[in-house]
Amino acid sequence: MEPIDEIKKSNVKNLLQNNERIDRRGMLDYRPIEITKNYIDTGEGSALVKLGETKALSVIKFDVVEPFSDKPNEGVISTNSEMLSLSSERFESGPPGEKSIELARVVDRGIRSAEIIDTKDMNLGDGKVLGLFIDLYLLDYDGNYLDASALATMAALRNTMVPTYEDGVLIRDNMKKKLKLKGDVFMNTFVKIDDKILLDPILDEEVSMDCRLSVGIYENNICSLQKNGRGEIKRNEFEYMIDASLEKYKELKKIIEI
Amino acid sequence: MENNELTKNGKRLDGREFNEMRPLKIEAGILKNAHGSAYLEWGGNKIIAGVYGPKECIPRHDANPFKAKLACRYTMSPFCSKEEHGRAGPNRRSIELSMVLREALENVVELERYPKAMIEVSIEVLQAEGGTRCAALVAGAVALANAGIPMRDLPIAVAAGKIADTICLDCSKIEDNYGQADFPVALAPRNNDILLMQMDGLMTKEEMFKALDFIEKSAEKIKETEKNALEKAINKVN
Numbered sequence: 001m002e003p004i005d006e007i008k009k010s011n012v013k014n015l016l017q018n019n020e021r022i023d024r025r026g027m028l029d030y031r032p033i034e035i036t037k038n039y040i041d042t043g044e045g046s047a048l049v050k051l052g053e054t055k056a057l058s059v060i061k062f063d064v065v066e067p068f069s070d071k072p073n074e075g076v077i078s079t080n081s082e083m084l085s086l087s088s089e090r091f092e093s094g095p096p097g098e099k100s101i102e103l104a105r106v107v108d109r110g111i112r113s114a115e116i117i118d119t120k121d122m123n124l125g126d127g128k129v130l131g132l133f134i135d136l137y138l139l140d141y142d143g144n145y146l147d148a149s150a151l152a153t154m155a156a157l158r159n160t161m162v163p164t165y166e167d168g169v170l171i172r173d174n175m176k177k178k179l180k181l182k183g184d185v186f187m188n189t190f191v192k193i194d195d196k197i198l199l200d201p202i203l204d205e206e207v208s209m210d211c212r213l214s215v216g217i218y219e220n221n222i223c224s225l226q227k228n229g230r231g232e233i234k235r236n237e238f239e240y241m242i243d244a245s246l247e248k249y250k251e252l253k254k255i256i257e258i
Numbered sequence: 259m260e261n262n263e264l265t266k267n268g269k270r271l272d273g274r275e276f277n278e279m280r281p282l283k284i285e286a287g288i289l290k291n292a293h294g295s296a297y298l299e300w301g302g303n304k305i306i307a308g309v310y311g312p313k314e315c316i317p318r319h320d321a322n323p324f325k326a327k328l329a330c331r332y333t334m335s336p337f338c339s340k341e342e343h344g345r346a347g348p349n350r351r352s353i354e355l356s357m358v359l360r361e362a363l364e365n366v367v368e369l370e371r372y373p374k375a376m377i378e379v380s381i382e383v384l385q386a387e388g389g390t391r392c393a394a395l396v397a398g399a400v401a402l403a404n405a406g407i408p409m410r411d412l413p414i415a416v417a418a419g420k421i422a423d424t425i426c427l428d429c430s431k432i433e434d435n436y437g438q439a440d441f442p443v444a445l446a447p448r449n450n451d452i453l454l455m456q457m458d459g460l461m462t463k464e465e466m467f468k469a470l471d472f473i474e475k476s477a478e479k480i481k482e483t484e485k486n487a488l489e490k491a492i493n494k495v496n
Binding site: 243 | 342350351354356358361364365439441446451452453454455457458459460461462463466470
């Protein structure tokens, strides 16, 4: 931990005693969300999400791949994340660390659990299937890269076109077929600081946290959970975060549909 | 295998009730070199854990002047499943699990007692049959206690899940692979604080809290098994 974090921590905690946040938000408010669809022309789908000052890019690409041996007729989904060194002085370039691996796996888990992508529809025949690659690029980090990346991925998937397959290659010109989705998955990340629970932490709040819980929601179901950090969560706090997440689903659905 | 084939005559395929755990056996102090160790059999899982420390922190620049660093490494052997030969060493899954296991253990280990030091927990899954991360946490916790490291509580862990639209405790591998949800949780049994929590699959809020009830109700039994293993190891030394 950086020495400056101790100062940030005491600032965050002092304000929280009066139920105030640094940016004057309510405890369960998101920062302003801005979604730019089709941000990358060379991807089959993409979106840039600005969640306050945090900027996350998600790009969808397809490739022809071999199926997994236990699911020979189903397409493959693969998620990778890059916490770019330009996004924060806290990240170093090099092989992905545990946080970066976790980010990719948690975003992947929500989408996979809710089965919003029909992988059976990705069989190309001849022992080949479509591979759907999700690349998460964190461009600017001011806390809560999980929700920003998950939202960018959902927005990208909603605008993804599927290439046609001819003579063993994918044709990406004039794509007419939209990727079919069964619904939307949204993630809500909370931090616990002392006995307070806050949605969508900024970086200063993240360095002050005891622990964090990310809740993935698919309509009326919970589709993923990931707890993080040394602190503990009480049963009633857990229930509070689940209820808040189920409530936030409608809000995020409205934002993504604009 | 389909999800609805996971139950037969109102029971699970291995004959268990929905709130019934697989048999759990723990032995502490089974390694000579490690400062603390544990071997565990839980259903078809076989897991071994070793603890070294407190010792000098490596790399040195990671040393924290206020508390010890806890390092945790969970790995699966390449021969741990009935299917193909896996790869030895860490992979993306095991790196993530090592992190959440470490954070859960950090909650209960009194790291503040050993500034600048390091405590190393290594957990090897020799044989896997579903629920390895929870079994790994139990093995790691017993090994830490066996090493004589002060802890605020002896944490327990067990997963619940959903098969054939029914909530069940301690999913086997087949239930995990073909079921509808997997919900691993670690608790501090003295107050049921949640230390580790992950979930994949689909569950309603009601189902999730029923699953949490199953987990909380089994905490005492797991803790007793842990305690018995530690007592036995002490008596052996004496």
